[in-house]
Amino acid sequence: MTDAxxxxxxxxxxxxxxxxxxxxxVVGLEPVMxxxxxxxxxxxxxxxxxxxxDADAFLxxxxxxxxxxxxxxxxxxxxxxxxxxxxxxAPVIYLSETTAGPRCAELLGAGFxxxxxxxxxxxxxxxxxxxxxxxDARRRLEWAEAxxxxxxxxxxxxxEQTQELVCRYDTQGRLTYVNEAFCQYFGKPLAELVGLHLRxxxxxxxxxxxxxxxxxxxxxxxxCVTVFRVIDRDRKPRWVRWVNHVIVEARGVVHEIQGIGxxxxxxxxxxxxxxxxxxRFRIAAECATDLIYERNFDGSxxxxxxxxxxxxxxxxxxxxxxxxxxDMIVGQDSLRVRQAxxxxxKSGSPYxxxxxxxxxxxxxxxxxxxxxxxxDEQGDPYKWIGAIDDVTERRLAERSLRENQARLxxxxxxxxxxxxxxxxxxxxxxxxxVASALAPALARIGSxxxxxxxxxxxLSDDNTQLxxxxxxxxxxxxxxxxxxxxxxxxxxxxxxxxxxxxxxVYAAHTEALETRFATLKRLMLRQGxxxxxxxxxxxxxxxxxxxxxxxxRDQNPWLAEDVRLLQTAAEIIGRAIGxxxxxxxxxxxxxxxxxxxxxxxxxxxxxxxxxxLDAVTHSTRELLGAAHAWIVFPCDPQSRSIRLRSESxxxxxxxxxxxxxxxxxxxxxxxxxxxxxxAGGPLWSPSPGDTSTDTGDTGARLVAPLRVRTGKPWLLxxxxxxGETPGKPDCDLFAALAERAIDAxxxxxxxxxxxxxxxxxxxxxxxxxxxxWEIDWSENRxxxxxxxxxxxxxxxxxxxxxxxxxxxxxxxxxxxxVLEGFETALERRxxxxxxxxxxxxxxxxxxVNLRCVTRYDDGxxxxxxGTIxxxxxxRVIEDxxxxxxxxxxxxxxxxxxxxxxxxxxxxVIGNLDLVLRDTGPEGRLSRRIGAARRAAQRGPDxxxx
Numbered sequence: 054m055t056d057a058x059x060x061x062x063x064x065x066x067x068x069x070x071x072x073x074x075x076x077x078x079v080v081g082l083e084p085v086m087x088x089x090x091x092x093x094x095x096x097x098x099x100x101x102x103x104x105x106x107d108a109d110a111f112l113x114x115x116x117x118x119x120x121x122x123x124x125x126x127x128x129x130x131x132x133x134x135x136x137x138x139x140x141x142x143a144p145v146i147y148l149s150e151t152t153a154g155p156r157c158a159e160l161l162g163a164g165f166x167x168x169x170x171x172x173x174x175x176x177x178x179x180x181x182x183x184x185x186x187x188x189d190a191r192r193r194l195e196w197a198e199a200x201x202x203x204x205x206x207x208x209x210x211x212x213e214q215t216q217e218l219v220c221r222y223d224t225q226g227r228l229t230y231v232n233e234a235f236c237q238y239f240g241k242p243l244a245e246l247v248g249l250h251l252r253x254x255x256x257x258x259x260x261x262x263x264x265x266x267x268x269x270x271x272x273x274x275x276x277c278v279t280v281f282r283v284i285d286r287d288r289k290p291r292w293v294r295w296v297n298h299v300i301v302e303a304r305g306v307v308h309e310i311q312g313i314g315x316x317x318x319x320x321x322x323x324x325x326x327x328x329x330x331x332x333r334f335r336i337a338a339e340c341a342t343d344l345i346y347e348r349n350f351d352g353s354x355x356x357x358x359x360x361x362x363x364x365x366x367x368x369x370x371x372x373x374x375x376x377x378x379x380d381m382i383v384g385q386d387s388l389r390v391r392q393a394x395x396x397x398x399k400s401g402s403p404y405x406x407x408x409x410x411x412x413x414x415x416x417x418x419x420x421x422x423x424x425x426x427x428x429d430e431q432g433d434p435y436k437w438i439g440a441i442d443d444v445t446e447r448r449l450a451e452r453s454l455r456e457n458q459a460r461l462x463x464x465x466x467x468x469x470x471x472x473x474x475x476x477x478x479x480x481x482x483x484x485x486x487v488a489s490a491l492a493p494a495l496a497r498i499g500s501x502x503x504x505x506x507x508x509x510x511x512l513s514d515d516n517t518q519l520x521x522x523x524x525x526x527x528x529x530x531x532x533x534x535x536x537x538x539x540x541x542x543x544x545x546x547x548x549x550x551x552x553x554x555x556x557x558v559y560a561a562h563t564e565a566l567e568t569r570f571a572t573l574k575r576l577m578l579r580q581g582x583x584x585x586x587x588x589x590x591x592x593x594x595x596x597x598x599x600x601x602x603x604x605x606r607d608q609n610p611w612l613a614e615d616v617r618l619l620q621t622a623a624e625i626i627g628r629a630i631g632x633x634x635x636x637x638x639x640x641x642x643x644x645x646x647x648x649x650x651x652x653x654x655x656x657x658x659x660x661x662x663x664x665x666l667d668a669v670t671h672s673t674r675e676l677l678g679a680a681h682a683w684i685v686f687p688c689d690p691q692s693r694s695i696r697l698r699s700e701s702x703x704x705x706x707x708x709x710x711x712x713x714x715x716x717x718x719x720x721x722x723x724x725x726x727x728x729x730x731x732a733g734g735p736l737w738s739p740s741p742g743d744t745s746t747d748t749g750d751t752g753a754r755l756v757a758p759l760r761v762r763t764g765k766p767w768l769l770x771x772x773x774x775x776g777e778t779p780g781k782p783d784c785d786l787f788a789a790l791a792e793r794a795i796d797a798x799x800x801x802x803x804x805x806x807x808x809x810x811x812x813x814x815x816x817x818x819x820x821x822x823x824x825x826w827e828i829d830w831s832e833n834r835x836x837x838x839x840x841x842x843x844x845x846x847x848x849x850x851x852x853x854x855x856x857x858x859x860x861x862x863x864x865x866x867x868x869x870x871v872l873e874g875f876e877t878a879l880e881r882r883x884x885x886x887x888x889x890x891x892x893x894x895x896x897x898x899x900x901v902n903l904r905c906v907t908r909y910d911d912g913x914x915x916x917x918x919g920t921i922x923x924x925x926x927x928r929v930i931e932d933x934x935x936x937x938x939x940x941x942x943x944x945x946x947x948x949x950x951x952x953x954x955x956x957x958x959x960x961v962i963g964n965l966d967l968v969l970r971d972t973g974p975e976g977r978l979s980r981r982i983g984a985a986r987r988a989a990q991r992g993p994d995x996x997x998x
Contacts, residue, residue: 074100075188078120081108081127086148090124093178115139121188124148133164142191144184218314224271224307226251226263240286254283256290266297271307274299292321348375348437383409383417401428419445470497471622478629487629495525498622502615504602505530510537511598517542530605548573552589553596557620559586559611584609586616588623592631600626641782645789648676652793662801666699669794674701676790677783679771686767753778757791761798769794815839822923828856830914835859844901844923846893864890879907879914888924900928958992
């Protein structure tokens with residue numbers, strides 16, 4: 054350590070003990086050696102005082118005065134012992150003019166710190182310097198220990214007063230001590246906090262950080278810094294930074310851990326807020342092309358920081374010394390740079406130099422060198438730091454900027470004109486506002502780009518013709534508006550195909566046009582046009598027009614910047630026109646929605662077809678402002694029975710409804726023409742002068758076929774007063790009203806069919822004596838048809854919709870079995886079929902048959918649908934039939950018995966005939982046999998009866 058550094062640094066040097074001179078004690082030296090030491094101290098200007106002591110007295114009692122370094126010519130152990138008794142840490146130097154030789158190692162082993170003999174007497178200054186440094190270091194150590202003790206006392210007193218969170222916890226994480234700030238932060242007294250685990254103050258996600266912190270400190274000792282969240286006394290999460298130190302026992306075992314916490318919630322929130330900017334900064338730093346260099350004045354080497362190859366920048370083999378770097382500077386800049394750096398060293402101010410160097414490819418690169426020199430307290434430079442930035446591209450850009458300054462001023466004027474156009478168009482709300490904004494903008498842009506003529510062309514809605522909506526001409530230039538308005542798109546198909554693809558067509562000279570634009574080229578030559586630029590205008594996602602400028606007198610180069618700005622102007626114009634059209638469409642849409650809503654309100658509550666037709670004609674006429682509206686059916690040109698089903702006449706045109714013979718005469722042709730146009734759209738709008746449909750007393754007419762469920766279409770028509778012609782919004786609204794009329798008519802027809810079908814079903818059920826019923830299990834409600842009321846002989850007024858009503862009329866003898874069977878069918882999810890008796894009022898009994906099936910959804914019964922049939926007459930017929938069957942069975946039984954009886958009588962008669970033949974006809978026996986035979990012959994007659 055140098056003398057300047059030893060006595061000018063901060064810290065312990067401020068202590069009085071450190072500022073006093075070092076004390077050198079000389080014992081037992083020859084006068085020559087003592088003179089040598091004094092001469093060296095005087096020549097070195099060292100802060101040391103020197104005094105001599107008697108050798109014998111020193112060996113007996115030591116030296117009572119304090120000393121820092123001992124130099125002695127005595128080589129005995131007694132000298133070392135006395136020296137260590139007086140100052141245990143002071144360096145002891147053995148100095149002799151004789152040669153110690155091999156005894157040097159022995160002396161050093163005996164306790165001497167340095168040995169200087171006759172052969173090494175020249176090293177005495179170095180030894181003194183080294184000893185002085187040792188004493189200085191020892192004094193610093195003693196000062197540090199004293200400061201440490203004072204700091205510990207201050208630390209203990211400050212712990213209780215600090216606003217930081219101070220705590221101690223054992224190796225398990227349980228608190229053993231907290232300061233007052235800790236108690237206030239968590240809102241609990243010391244008695245409640247001690248013994249709690251540190252994890253109890255943190256959210257669940259941060260508790261793992263605490264476990265890792267304790268494990269690391271217990272395992273490796275030392276200290277660590279952790280950051281995690283805690284829950285404060287307001288139950289809000291807060292970020293706290295903890296500095297943790299282990300407290301070890303004498304055996305080196307961790308006893309406790311002390312943590313000092315600081316609330317860094319605001320810092321954390323700030324870190325999150327600047328995270329994105331820091332990320333961008335890191336990316337920029339990684340991509341930076343600056344070279345940082347550092348040069349120390351104690352040597353000529355230069356340290357470079359940064360990459361050696363930079364994208365688009367310096368590509369150098371960096372030299373190892375600063376002189377080599379200066380040699381790489383181009384000659385005309387080298388002397389200037391050297392002189393500037395020399396002047397900077399004198400003034401000490403920061404410098405910024407720009408000069409040229411040659412890279413490894415032999416290219417000249419312009420760099421800016423910024424730096425400054427750091428001086429020590431004596432005013433001597435000791436470090437030089439700077440940064441080199443490649444500014445070649447900037448130099449080239451500056452030169453290009455100067456060259457294009459005039460062009461930029463021109464472009465600014467053009468951009469300003471386009472900006473003003475954008476502002477005016479943005480403020481416009483109607484077509485007239487847009488037109489008034491286009492006129493001055495067209496003139497100003499044309500003047501700036503030095504054109505002779507400018508125009509804006511708009512395509513028709515059917516994309517077949519052009520219309521010039523604005524034109525500007527310079528002084529002395531003829532207009533071409535009539536030529537534009539007569540242009541048809543088919544004559545310029547190749548040109549407008551290019552426009553549709555977004556292509557800008559321009560040429561500085563007519564001959565430079567591409568061959569595919571031959572038609573345009575011929576027109577330019579015929580009209581004397583020298584230069585042209587045309588930009589397509591798009592709105593509503595289609596080609597809507599063209600922005601163009603022409604020169605008749607001089608060629609115009611049409612620079613790429615001009616073309617891009619004109620394209621921007623075309624986009625602005627397209628957006629403005631599109632916005633106006635969108636507003637118009639919005640108004641038309643709102644009108645259409647309001648009209649449809651009015652029509653819906655007019656149709657609400659009408660279920661009869663005639664009422665619906667009247668509401669449609671009346672609302673359609675009012676919403677369109679027409680004089681007359683009508684609906685005819687059937688819409689068949691071949692039909693001879695065309696009926697006017699509904700019509701509505703405006704009060705101001707009452708005469709229209711007085712004589713409709715002309716209209717009826719024209720209807721077949723109108724229907725034929727309307728039906729022929731259905732493929733292209735459901736609308737037919739002849740002009741007022743169309744004699745084929747003109748009735749003579751009306752204006753234009755709108756007709757639309759209404760295709761509903763009747764097969765043949767209906768026809769809806771409206772007629773305007775003479776001289777009035779509907780616009781496209783009216784036609785669109787009429788088409789929407791026709792669609793809504795179709796829906797309303799279809800609904801009315803469906804309701805008619807539904808009512809008719811219900812009537813037929815009721816009649817069929819009445820004829821068959823079969824009624825239908827339905828149970829909605831979600832609402833526990835029962836419904837049944839009119840025939841069920843007839844079967845149960847009850848009225849709808851007595852029907853309460855309860856499920857139990859279905860079984861209320863069951864005969865008491867059958868009720869239990871019917872309910873049990875019905876419930877069993879529900880449980881088994883089977884169809885139910887049962888016949889039972891009804892007990893009605895007046896003790897009338899009917900026989901009915903009940904059948905039903907249940908539908909299920911996700912295992913739950915949803916709906917049960919069934920029928921009930923009156924089978925009383927069937928039961929009477931069945932009883933009569935059963936009686937007939939009984940009589941037939943008895944007859945069959947009787948016939949069989951008679952047949953068997955006749956067979957027995959035949960045997961009897963046959964045997965009687967044989968006996969009579971043997972006995973003869975005479976005699977008493979013969980008479981008896983004859984009587985028996987006659988009796989047997991009457992038996993068959995009896996069975997036949």
